[in-house]
Amino acid sequence: METEDQQNAVVNDIDMMKDVCELLMHDSETLVYADQTESTAVEWFKSLALNIQNQNDESSLLQPYLVTVLRDYLLAHAWTNSLTVLRLLGDDPTHSAISLWKVGMEIMYSNPDKNNGLIEHYVRKLKGMSDLELKEVVLEYVMYLLHKGELEEAKRAMVDIPKIRGIKKCDKSKSQYKDLVFTAYQGLLYYTRWNLDRQRLASHATVIDGDDFGQGLYYFDGEEDALKDGAERALSCFSQLYDHLGVWDIFITKHVKILEHYYRLEEAKSILEMYRDKNSENPNTHKYLYSFCTKYSLVTRDCDTNLLKAVADCVPSDRLVMDLCDRFIEDGNICDLLVYIFELKDYKCWQNDTRSWRTLSTALQLALDSDNKDMIVEHWEPRESWWPTFHFTYIAEGTADQGDGTDTEEMWLHRACCAVLLTGPENSFELSVRNTLSRERIQQLNEVIEKVLTSPGVT
Numbered sequence: 001m002e003t004e005d006q007q008n009a010v011v012n013d014i015d016m017m018k019d020v021c022e023l024l025m026h027d028s029e030t031l032v033y034a035d036q037t038e039s040t041a042v043e044w045f046k047s048l049a050l051n052i053q054n055q056n057d058e059s060s061l062l063q064p065y066l067v068t069v070l071r072d073y074l075l076a077h078a079w080t081n082s083l084t085v086l087r088l089l090g091d092d093p094t095h096s097a098i099s100l101w102k103v104g105m106e107i108m109y110s111n112p113d114k115n116n117g118l119i120e121h122y123v124r125k126l127k128g129m130s131d132l133e134l135k136e137v138v139l140e141y142v143m144y145l146l147h148k149g150e151l152e153e154a155k156r157a158m159v160d161i162p163k164i165r166g167i168k169k170c171d172k173s174k175s176q177y178k179d180l181v182f183t184a185y186q187g188l189l190y191y192t193r194w195n196l197d198r199q200r201l202a203s204h205a206t207v208i209d210g211d212d213f214g215q216g217l218y219y220f221d222g223e224e225d226a227l228k229d230g231a232e233r234a235l236s237c238f239s240q241l242y243d244h245l246g247v248w249d250i251f252i253t254k255h256v257k258i259l260e261h262y263y264r265l266e267e268a269k270s271i272l273e274m275y276r277d278k279n280s281e282n283p284n285t286h287k288y289l290y291s292f293c294t295k296y297s298l299v300t301r302d303c304d305t306n307l308l309k310a311v312a313d314c315v316p317s318d319r320l321v322m323d324l325c326d327r328f329i330e331d332g333n334i335c336d337l338l339v340y341i342f343e344l345k346d347y348k349c350w351q352n353d354t355r356s357w358r359t360l361s362t363a364l365q366l367a368l369d370s371d372n373k374d375m376i377v378e379h380w381e382p383r384e385s386w387w388p389t390f391h392f393t394y395i396a397e398g399t400a401d402q403g404d405g406t407d408t409e410e411m412w413l414h415r416a417c418c419a420v421l422l423t424g425p426e427n428s429f430e431l432s433v434r435n436t437l438s439r440e441r442i443q444q445l446n447e448v449i450e451k452v453l454t455s456p457g458v459t
Helices: 004-011 014-024 040-054 056-075 079-091 097-109 116-127 134-147 151-159 172-204 223-238 249-261 265-278 283-296 301-314 320-331 334-345 354-369 373-383 387-391 408-423 428-434 439-453
Strands: none
Touching: 097 116, 097 134, 116 134, 134 151, 134 172, 151 172, 172 223, 172 249, 223 249, 249 265, 249 283, 265 283, 283 301, 301 320, 320 334, 320 354, 334 354, 334 373, 354 373, 354 408, 354 439, 373 408, 387 408, 408 428, 408 439, 428 439
C-alpha cells in the first residue's frame, strides 16, 4: 500500500497529470497498450482497465460500487485513488460524462497553481464532449478564474465560446434557464471590470463640490463615457433576471450598487421591489429592500415598519426582528410586540441574548400595566410545557457568557423578571438568580415581583 507521501508525490507530478488528462478524455489509446509510452499513470490503470474491458457490457454492474468508492476517496481528498476509480468509470459503457467533468476538475483543483495549464487544456477537451452542456462547463471554469482574480481570462472564456458541432441539446426550458445564468455571469464580469475601473479612476480624479454618491468626481476626457458604457453593459445583463424565479442575490446587489453610484435611486428601488415580489420566500429580497429604503429614507415610517414585518415573517429569528420590536415599543403596539418577541425567543440562538430578554421583560410589563393579561396567557400557554426547561434553568455565572462584552448579570436579571411574569414569583429559577445579583438589581427584580403580586390572575 502506498504511503500518503508517495501518493502526494505522484499527484503532484505534472507529467503524470498530463497522462491522466489524456486517459480521462480518451485522447491517446496507445498510452494504455504501447510499452514504449507507458508512464506512472498508465501503470496504475493498466490491469484494472483491462479487467473492466474484459467484462464488456456487464461492466456497468460495477458502477454503483465504484461511485460509492469514488465518493469516499473524494471526501478524504485521496486524489490518487480518485483518479484510479475515475478511469474505471470512464471505461464503463454507462459512464457519465458529468462525472468525468466534475470529478476530474475537482482533482485538478486540489493543486490549482501547479495544474493551471492542465486545467485550461482539460476544459478545452470538455467543450468537445457531445453529452456535456458547453455553457455549464464554461461557467464553472469562469468561476474558477474569477476566484483566482483572472478577470480578463474569465471574459475571454465567456466571449470566445467556439461553435462546436454535436453539443448536447437540452429541452427548451432548461436551455433558457442556462442561457439566463450565463447572461447573469456575463453581467458580473462587466460589473467587476466597471468597479475596478471606477476605483482606479477615482484614485486620480479631480475632486469638485458634490454629494456623497460619486457625483463630486471629475474624470478625464473619455474616461467617464467608458465607465458608463461598462455599467450599462452590466445593467443590461442583470435586468433580464428579475422576471424569473431564482436566487439572484449576488447579481442584484451589484445591479443596485451601479444604480446607487449614478444616483438612480428610484430605479434601484423598483428593481428591489420587483425582485422581492417575484421571490418573496427569499428572506434577502425583503432585507435588501428594507436596508436600501432606510438608507435613503425613500418610504414613510409605516411602510418601513411593514418592510421590517416582512423580514420577520420570513425569518422570525432574524436580528432585524429586534429593531421591529423596538419600533412597536415606541408606538405602544403591545399586541404585535408580544407576537414577534415570543417567536424570536423560541430560537436557541437568542437564549442568552441580553437585549431580547430586556425586550421581552418590557413587553410583558407593558401588557400587565395596560391590563392585557389575556394576551400574555395566549402566548404563554403553548410554551408553558417547554419554556421553563429551555429558558428558566440557571447556569453558573460565566458558562453562559457570550464573549461579546454583554453584561451577563443584566441578562440573568431580565430572564428572572420574565420567569416571574410568566410563572409567578418565588420559582426555583428566580431564587437561584437572585443569589447572584447585586443589591441594585435585586431591587429591580423586587419591583417586578411587586407588580405581579398587585395584579392577580396573571399566571
